[in-house]
Amino acid sequence: MTAPIVTIDGPSGSGKGTISRAVAVLAGWQFLDSGALYRLVALAGHKRGLKPDDAEGHARLAASLDVRFGVGGGGDELVTLAGEDVTGEIRSEVAGQGASRVAAWPGVRSALLERQRAFAKPPGLVADGRDMGTVVFPGANLKIFLTASPGERALRRYKQLKDKGSDVSLAALSREITERDLRDSTRTVAPLKPAPDAEVIDSTGLTIEQVVDRVMALGRLRALWA
DSSP states (O other): OOSOEEEEEOOTTSSHHHHHHHHHHHHTOEEEEHHHHHHHHHHHHHHHTOOTTOHHHHHHHHHHOOEEEEEOTTSOEEEEETTEEOTTGGGSHHHHHHHHHHTTOHHHHHHHHHHHHTTOOTTOEEEEESSIIIIIOTTOSEEEEEEOOHHHHHHHHHHHHHHTTOOOOHHHHHHHHHHHHHHHHHOSSSOSOOOTTOEEEEOTTOOHHHHHHHHHHHHHHTTSOO
8 A cells, every 4th residue: 555544435325425525634635435436337338328237338438437536616526527527417316326236247346446546645545435445445544334224324315315406205215225235235246344344333323523523533543643
């Protein structure tokens, strides 16, 4: 590793993206949203007209993605695919379901592995995903597995999508989260699970600030930051 690394893994709706970004900002470190890469592969495949079950075609796309992560004019997240702003598209439930599907294919995971590891640059990296601590960065300095009850995760996602103006059903989201949990945890390649040396944090009933404080405290114990 070229820089210290903190990994934050967990299921959909656990809050790992929000927590990871906050920790990266407080630490002044690089940030990797690995889930966005898989969402981009699924989205690119849809835009290219690939069949949803075309594993080889999606693997080729993963190896050649023209993607940029940046900051928009208002300081918000900006993600472009082949020069097109797809920030909103990749955060949809459709993109999330597509990401879960393509993430099960070994060819796609292999194509994205080195791209993800290239994010590890000084002064350090906070990486969020599902296999950051188990596969991508097994030697990470601090590994967090963030979880919450399925009902809590569905409600969080429901509120998030409602705030963005999406017409969604809480019951449908609950079903989708349950299905995605099963698919992600039982896939043969890099299944979703805590690393043996991960610190497990159940965020049910906790505020964002409380979870961030806990992660920052764990980092201080390992002398990763002051």
